[in-house]
Amino acid sequence: MAKHWNTAKAAACVATLAASWAVCTPAAAQSCEVKIGVLGPMSGGGSSQGLAEKAAVEFEAAYTNANGGLQVGNRKCKVVPTSYDSQATAAGGAAAANYFASQGVHAAVGPVPSVELAGFKPIAKRYGIVNFAHSYAKDVINTQYPLAFAVSLTPQVWGAYVVKAARDEFKFNKVIVVAPNDQGGTDAGKALVQEYEKAGAKATLEFYQRGTTNFAPIVARLMSMSPESVEFGPMPPGEAGILVKQMLGAGYTGAFGDLGSGAEVVLNTVGDISAQKAFYWLELAPLDDPGIQRLNADYERVTKSKVPDNTLFYPSALAAEHLLRAISRAGTDQDGEKIAAALRETTPESRYLGKGGWRGKAQYGVNQQLAFPIGMGVIANGKRQKDRRIAIASEPATP
Known part of the structure; x- marks a missing residue:
């Protein structure tokens, strides 16, 4: 149910994944659906960011579906991603929140730039939408918006x-x-x-x-x-x-x-x-880490395409994985408060990078920012060096 498809290739890829899921997934998983949203700039100069997010969320949905669906209560549910091109504008961020509300989406990855976030946050709060933002905004998360979480580290x-x-x-x-x-x-x-x-x-x-x-x-x-x-x-x-x-x-x-x-x-x-x-x-991830290499391999196996060039893909995948786990724990995808509570009660963990943590208390007043390792790349005199891994400490206070 994507709002703005950017290429025929993207549509064909999703159609192929959907057909594959329908054939391979047990009938029990087809009796219910779980919705997860993704918003960001999917056209214009920032399109590689939004499309990387979109690819990550669609991958997590396809991976989960290929493994029988998401456990929600006593049922296995099909994960259905819903995307919106918020076009790096405040109006686009607001429109995305309204669109998600109209589609019954209460958990999303995004927005990316702060200008989108400014439009998204108040409407998302009104409709009870949990989100993981990538923004460097000084108020990307705070106590005024308890359903707002952050994934990219500032x-x-x-x-x-x-x-x-x-x-x-x-x-x-x-x-x-x-x-x-x-x-x-x-x-x-x-x-x-x-x-x-x-x-x-x-x-x-x-x-x-x-x-x-x-x-x-x-x-x-x-x-x-x-x-x-x-x-x-x-x-x-x-x-x-x-x-x-x-x-x-x-x-x-x-x-x-x-x-x-x-x-x-x-x-x-x-x-x-x-x-x-x-x-x-x-x-935005330690690219030489064996876990990230496994993620790349899984993505190519599941989607039959290459991992996006923009490394926003990696934290987006971590956020989507954690959101789905929280939905499963909450027993619903329709109650943002329950999903947020499940997030706070759960130590972040990735099937690719292992245990992470929460941080943000010192900077924002609330521990609702994911803490996983990142990396640093260097080219010196025309030669690319091995990426450097940077460990990110969590903060002791509970989110």
């Missing part, structure tokens, strides 16, 4: 390690953080500036209009400022790829940082790893 959590490691590797002192001039860009950009400054670098913010497709004027301005590193973590990956390509074309020889949602989309846009002399980025 710079305040990993910044001390990642930024220091990048400075040690590439010896930069002057950083420009490029961000869209909206809430999503402002919140993420300010957080990254703080982390760079804590690590001893001088950092400034440079804003641009989200949706830009030609960065030539911005590139000229950046080049005149002589940065030693350009950080584009707050940018949608498609737009970041254009910026990097144009910066290299203008003769930029400094470092690039992508402390946002992974570098694969950007590197694919640029097309030549050897051209990257100094590139560091946040990986």
Whole structure:
């Protein structure tokens, strides 16, 4: 029941999975359905983020269905994913919440940027929709929204390690953080500036209009400022790829940082790893971990397609897995309060990464942020290094 299909291929893939499920799943699992939503930008410059989320939720649904369905009370139920393209706007986030309410969806993965979250949260609260957001918003979770959970970890959590490691590797002192001039860009950009400054670098913010497709004027301005590193973590990956390509074309020889949602989309846009002399980025999962390799293999086996390039896929899969487990524990997919209570009562655990934890009390006042390991990627002198694993501590207070 997806709202905005982006390609015929995506529709065909889901149809194939549905047909396969109908043939292979026991009749008992066909007697009830469990609904899970996913929202994010599935078109435009940030589409790789939303489509990665969508792929993760659809995979968790297909995996569960292929294994007999989700246990809810004394029944095995078919998991039905419902997606919505919230288009990186507040109006899109609000529309997604209203759409989910109309479809009886009370648990969802998303939104992604803060601007979507601003529109989604109040309506989701009204209709009792539990969600796992990826946003870096300073209020992504708080005590005012007890059904709101967070999955992606913010710079305040990993910044001390990642930024220091990048400075040690590439010896930069002057950083420009490029961000869209909206809430999503402002919140993420300010957080990254703080982390760079804590690590001893001088950092400034440079804003641009989200949706830009030609960065030539911005590139000229950046080049005149002589940065030693350009950080584009707050940018949608498609737009970041254009910026990097144009910066290299203008003769930029400094470092690039992508402390946002992974570098694969950007590197694919640029097309030549050897051209990257100094590139560091946040990986939203430890990609070289054996568990992540098993996840990749399961995804390809179940969906007959390759894992999305955007690493937002991995935390989205963790969130969807945990949401389904909470629905099973709550005994319903129609009561957000019960699902949220089941989440709080359960220690996060992944079939791929083992036991995780909850955190967020110190930063947000509530422990409703998933804590699983992440990673850091580095390209130095055109050669990609082995990814570094970063352990994330949970906080002792219960969520």
